[in-house]
Amino acid sequence: MTEKLKKQDYFEDPTLPLQVHIRDPQPEFPLHIHGFDELVIILRGTAIHTVDDRQFPVKSGDVFVIAGKHEHQYLDMHGLALANILFDSRTLHMNQWDIRALSGFHALFALEPVLRTQQKFNSRLQLTDRQLNHVSEMIHDLMHETRVKNPGYRIMAKGLFMQLAVYLSRCYSDKPSSSLNVLPLLTKEIAFSV
Numbered sequence: 001m002t003e004k005l006k007k008q009d010y011f012e013d014p015t016l017p018l019q020v021h022i023r024d025p026q027p028e029f030p031l032h033i034h035g036f037d038e039l040v041i042i043l044r045g046t047a048i049h050t051v052d053d054r055q056f057p058v059k060s061g062d063v064f065v066i067a068g069k070h071e072h073q074y075l076d077m078h079g080l081a082l083a084n085i086l087f088d089s090r091t092l093h094m095n096q097w098d099i100r101a102l103s104g105f106h107a108l109f110a111l112e113p114v115l116r117t118q119q120k121f122n123s124r125l126q127l128t129d130r131q132l133n134h135v136s137e138m139i140h141d142l143m144h145e146t147r148v149k150n151p152g153y154r155i156m157a158k159g160l161f162m163q164l165a166v167y168l169s170r171c172y173s174d175k176p177s178s179s180l181n182v183l184p185l186l187t188k189e190i191a192f193s194v
């Protein structure tokens, strides 16, 4: 049976549905599913990412979301380091205000995780070096906020996470679409209709 990772084992603060883990390096870890979702930013190195029996090469700058129920594992890792932002989409209520109008948001957080096997991962987001540096700073700020726990840290952490989500969604919307990737077209329709 594939192991299911539990929220209580991976979230340090039960009152905050967000947790940043920097895996540098990412250790060997068995195939698993989660009771939460993961936003993964590959910081360095390469690996083969197994998701639901399909294999995708991943490398520095790749960004993707693993919804809890999908089983995954990193194999053949070469210097792999990643930021793993665990979040609980049921309690975070990300789908608010004008983030819904961003086609990249629907692509990254809703459609790509489901359609990735058909799209053969061509639909993933790949950050430029400049974007990856900026994202690393944002992750650092988010991690600091969740650790130091100054008054208001929860709303600040959610604000920083949403800022990161919007930034990544904009990067996704800006990325040139390839003929193999129909997601940008599909998500423009969705963003237009909400």
Ligand code: RM4
Pocket: 005, 010, 021, 023, 026, 027, 029, 034, 038, 084
């Ligand atoms: C592991 C690996 C998994 C993640 C857990 C929380 O090291 O990155 O993908 O689900 O951490």
Ligand code: NI
Pocket: 032, 034, 038, 066, 072
């Ligand atoms: Ni995982």
